Amino acid sequence: MLMAYASVAAFFLVAIGFMLGSLLFGKLLRPNNMYAEKIETYECGEAPVGPAWFNFNPRFYIIALVYIIFDVEIAFIYPVAAVFRRWVDQGSGLFALIEIFLFVAILMLGFAYVWVKGDLNWIRAIKGDPRGAQNVSSRARPRAPLAGEREGAPPGLPGQAAVAEGGVES
Numbered sequence: 001m002l003m004a005y006a007s008v009a010a011f012f013l014v015a016i017g018f019m020l021g022s023l024l025f026g027k028l029l030r031p032n033n034m035y036a037e038k039i040e041t042y043e044c045g046e047a048p049v050g051p052a053w054f055n056f057n058p059r060f061y062i063i064a065l066v067y068i069i070f071d072v073e074i075a076f077i078y079p080v081a082a083v084f085r086r087w088v089d090q091g092s093g094l095f096a097l098i099e100i101f102l103f104v105a106i107l108m109l110g111f112a113y114v115w116v117k118g119d120l121n122w123i124r125a126i127k128g129d130p131r132g133a134q135n136v137s138s139r140a141r142p143r144a145p146l147a148g149e150r151e152g153a154p155p156g157l158p159g160q161a162a163v164a165e166g167g168v169e170s
Contacts, residue, residue, distance in 0.1 A: 059119055059121075062114070062119045063119070063120060066111065066114055066119075066120070069107065069110070070107065070111075073103070073104070073107050076103070077100060077103070077104075080096060080099075080100055084096060084097075
């Protein structure tokens with residue numbers, strides 16, 4: 001009985017040997033000249049901006065999950081659509097149609113719940129904020145004021161701060 005597992009063990013040993021041999025061969029073959037720019041964090045060919053560790057908004061994942069749910073829905077409905085004519089000929093077409101409508105109705109109910117909850121909005125306002133400020137934060141460096149803007153003035157079009165204070169735009 002142990003001999004039956006010998007071929008599996010042999011395959012594991014060959015796989016492990018191939019993996020270790022490939023890593024060793026690569027280590028011996030490639031050049032090893034490290035410098036500061038080479039070991040810097042790689043960010044899609046661009047110079048990294050800000051820290052590497054930051055939290056992603058979970059709404060992106062929720063939208064991705066909603067997409068997957070509707071993608072799987074199509075995968076479940078397609079086979080029914082492919083054999084629906086045969087089911088009608090057999091006399092069970094009305095049952096299949098009602099079943100599919102119930103399936104889609106349950107999914108639409110879930111979609112309506114996610115929509116009403118506000119999870120499909122990319123940017124949500126902060127609750128209780130009288131200014132209606134958006135729930136967006138950036139870790140990027142603050143930008144320099146544009147020509148005609150005062151230091152510390154809210155960002156806007158050039159000359160907009162002067163017009164708001166009763167001045168004349170230049």
